Amino acid sequence: MTKPVLSLQLFSLRELGSLDAQLSAAAKAGFQSVEPLGHQLQDAAALSEALARHGLTSPTAHIGLEFLQSEPGRVADACRACGIRELFVPQSATFLPPETTGGWQRLGAELGRLAERYAADGISVGYHNKMAGFALLPTARYGFEVMFEAARGTPLVWQADIA
Template sequence: MAVLSCYPVMMTKPTLSLQLFSLRELGSLDDQLSAAARAGFRSVEPLGHHLEDPAGLRRTLALHGLTAPTAHIGFDALRDDPGRVGEACSACGIKQLFIPQSLRFLPQKTTTAWQRLGAELGRLAERYKQYGVSVGYHNMADGFALLPTARYGIEVLFEAARGSPLIWQADIAWMSRAGANPAEWLQRYSKILASAHVKDRAPEDASPDEDGWADVGTGTLTWPSLWRLALANGARTLVVEHDSPRRPFEFAQASFAYLSRFMAHSG
């Protein structure tokens, strides 16, 4: 892994955000956004069901002084209701929509399934341009498993979407869990990298009740260099996440405090 000093200083300050999935156990949307703001965040990443009430989302974001530059959404909603989704994004200031891997298209995780998913996401990315929204793919670990064709799912997907405006939100911790080298993949797809998820892996068998994840800065990933690696290759929105935090607010607060040191030297 390259060291921090090897990467150029970025001229545009990145956005530090928080994935609301991490705060789902805290209660209502108002409770979650209140916690995010109290932890220090000024941006969050909502989920698809939050877009079902765009007026409520917009109002509650404003109440807590928050913005939502990105969101996660399910494949079906993205495909079946573009008018509603596009208008909701416009109302709430969301510029990028990311879809986590769709199991609907990958029941067997074959090369053909990856090709189908990439082609469909490429078409959706073209479709959403009319709403001023970029559509992107958010990886899990599966894309970095070698297929019988001796290729990786993620490269098959991006090849199938080539020529479209599809972008990428790299989940670096899932890449690490899959045994992939983040530097190799972020550099390879730097032209479409727009965002990255920032989360940490616990030491082996250390946090079974948290599915092996940790507060950012307390785990095994070298986030000082990974942070600069993501920025140097094009990520401009860094989204903090923990899939199963034991104490969601404390996770958000500690992770923000840790990453604030990087923000001070970014841009």
């Protein structure tokens, strides 16, 4: 059994300003790991250096679906540079309105495809629901249930937001 890692989502510290200010606050609060956002992966070298400077690791990151789709090589390189092993995609307006069965099916199929693609680079892809998917659809099923059914057989994982 692996020991759980408590990691702070940098989205929570976005109002502190710069990446350096966010990482400094996380380290001072006693965190050892943080979860950067997709735009912070744009300059992987700067992120990697800042993480090292503050004694932090980044096993996971939040990333927009569009960046994950459009630049897989760049994303994989950034993950390797920063030690990121899992990427989580928050709810995407591209595939939803959130209360349509077809939207959830399309999202599941695409995330499943991406999970397979990134698995080849040793990176896990998952969905972060941001409270979406908990309302019953007209089919009397939950959105995330439809999504995972559409992704069945792929390595897609879930980072549950239940706050």
